[in-house]
Amino acid sequence: MKNRIYILSILSCITFNSCTTDSVSDLEDTQNEGAITYTTRVKAIIDNNCVRCHASVPVNGAPMSLTTYENVKDAVLNRNLIDRISRAEGSSGAMPLGGPRLTQNNIDAINEWANTNFPR
Numbered sequence: 001m002k003n004r005i006y007i008l009s010i011l012s013c014i015t016f017n018s019c020t021t022d023s024v025s026d027l028e029d030t031q032n033e034g035a036i037t038y039t040t041r042v043k044a045i046i047d048n049n050c051v052r053c054h055a056s057v058p059v060n061g062a063p064m065s066l067t068t069y070e071n072v073k074d075a076v077l078n079r080n081l082i083d084r085i086s087r088a089e090g091s092s093g094a095m096p097l098g099g100p101r102l103t104q105n106n107i108d109a110i111n112e113w114a115n116t117n118f119p120r
């Protein structure tokens with residue numbers, strides 16, 4: 001009985017290609033779960049590193065707020081946000097002002113968010 005089930009599952013694997021298809025769909029599921037959205041990833045990075053100056057009423061000379069989805073998207077599109085966070089720590093115009101530079105992982109996340117058309 002055990003042998004039969006084993007042979008059947010091997011046969012179905014070869015016939016329907018079920019073993020490989022299954023593992024590919026598993027991989028795709030994992031990637032979808034990891035999609036970078038404003039709510040799941042970007043907001044926390046900005047809140048922790050930028051909002052002490054770019055508050056809803058900006059302080060310390062910051063020219064705009066970064067407290068909403070629209071604010072952050074607009075700053076990426078019109079105020080070179082990605083360029084500013086990508087500059088070397090301590091170089092002119094680098095954000096967050098006065099450092100420390102964001103982790104490369106967080107910079108990459110914001111970049112990917114922009115490149116995937118700003119999912120909410």
Ligand code: HEC
Binds near residue numbers: 049060096
């Ligand atoms: C200590 C205060 C402070 C912090 C923290 C800070 N900023 Fe700024 N930011 C400023 C000031 C002041 C300016 C205006 C001077 C300039 O353009 O360099 C500015 C300018 C900018 C600009 C350019 C705006 C324009 O109109 O050209 C962007 C984009 C920006 N900040 C993004 C960020 C991001 C993203 C973070 C967090 C990763 C951050 N900032 C953290 C103070 C800060």
